[in-house]
Structures are given as structure tokens and as C-alpha cells.
Amino acid sequence: MTPTKDLSTEGTETFNIILRRGSSSGTVVATFSNVEITDGSLTPTITPAANSVDEGSSLSFTVTNLGPNGTYYWTINHVTTANADFVAVNGSFSLTGGGAQDNGTGSFSLCAVADNTTEGAQTFTVSVRSGSISGTVIVTSGSITVNDISLTPAFTVTPASIDEGATGSFTVNNLG
Numbered sequence: 219m220t221p222t223k224d225l226s227t228e229g230t231e232t233f234n235i236i237l238r239r240g241s242s243s244g245t246v247v248a249t250f251s252n253v254e255i256t257d258g259s260l261t262p263t264i265t266p267a268a269n270s271v272d273e274g275s276s277l278s279f280t281v282t283n284l285g286p287n288g289t290y291y292w293t294i295n296h297v298t299t300a301n302a303d304f305v306a307v308n309g310s311f312s313l314t315g316g317g318a319q320d321n322g323t324g325s326f327s328l329c330a331v332a333d334n335t336t337e338g339a340q341t342f343t344v345s346v347r348s349g350s351i352s353g354t355v356i357v358t359s360g361s362i363t364v365n366d367i368s369l370t371p372a373f374t375v376t377p378a379s380i381d382e383g384a385t386g387s388f389t390v391n392n393l394g
Contacts, residue, residue, distance in 0.1 A: 221255045231255045260321050262357040264346055270339075270363040273303075274332030277362070281346055283321040284356055287313050291351045292326055297341040299364060305329040308351040330364045340364045 219235075235250040260283035271277035284290055293308040301307050311326040328344070341361050347353040 264359045272365045276327045276329045278327040281324045291347045295343045299340045299342045334368045
């Protein structure tokens with residue numbers, strides 16, 4: 219009997235084994251009580267370098283306790299953001315430092331796009347998955363804010379109305 223490594227920290231668990239003769243409902247020949255499973259798993263974590271990122275900047279993440287070495291995948295979960303707010307909305311990274319059954323560590327970065335549109339702060343989360351960008355979610359970050367550093371371009375005309383043949387001025391602000 220081999221307990222399954224479940225990647226959840228739950229402490230020591232116990233179970234009983236009942237040995238029967240002939241079938242699973244046959245005569246009990248032996249009972250082993252309170253067999254312990256020592257918890258070697260650590261709960262997976264994803265830690266962003268900060269809880270916010272400015273438009274036009276990158277944000278790095280550290281992921282720990284995922285499982286064995288290999289390739290894992292990250293995906294952005296839009297709360298109020300959209301695909302256009304990021305250079306890429308998914309990707310992959312390698313987990314290292316673990317073994318075939320040990321927990322390892324990995325990291326990746328994402329970049330928010332400077333879009334020159336005033337839209338206010340927006341939020342998203344990031345999930346780490348196994349198998350593919352649509353695979354099983356292992357861990358999801360808390361909410362992260364994209365700080366809006368853009369100003370919507372403004373176009374002004376002075377004066378507000380111009381007579382035929384008269385001269386007016388045009389001003390454009392916040393082009394980036």
C-alpha cells in the first residue's frame with residue numbers, strides 16, 4: 219500500500235487495516251489499528267513580488283511546493299482586466315529543486331501593457347496549472363492590481379468656435 223502524495227498540508231493521518239479471508243466481506247483474520255501516514259506534503263503557494271504592477275512594468279512570481287520537477291503553466295484570470303492589458307496572458311515555467319516526489323520551486327514574470335487609456339485600477343489573479351494552460355489548477359494567487367499610469371489623450375480647441383477665415387489653436391495633451 220502506497221499513500222498518494224496529495225500536495226496538501228493536513229498533518230498526520232491514521233487508518234485501520236482489516237485482513238479478511240476469502241473476500242472483502244469474509245472472516246476477519248487480523249486487524250491493524252491506527253496506522254499513521256506522515257504528511258510530507260506542503261501546500262502549494264504562489265507569491266507575487268508585489269500586490270500591484272504599473273502599466274508598462276513587469277511583475278515576477280515565485281511558486282513553491284507544487285510537486286515534482288517539470289514544466290508547469292500559468293494563466294491570468296481576468297477580474298476587471300482584459301487580454302489586451304498584458305503582453306501575454308499565459309505561459310510556462312520549470313520547477314526545480316525537487317525530485318521525482320519532492321516539492322520544488324519555480325518562477326515566472328508577466329508584463330502589463332501601457333495602453334495610453336485612462337481606465338483606473340484593474341484587478342486580476344494568476345493560476346498555476348499542471349499539464350497545459352487549461353490543465354488542473356494547483357494554486358491561484360490573491361487579487362493583484364494593475365495601476366493605471368495612462369492619461370487619455372486630450373484635444374482642445376481655442377476658442378471653442380472659429381469664424382471662417384479666423385485663426386484658432388489646437389492642443390493635444392497626454393499622447394504618451
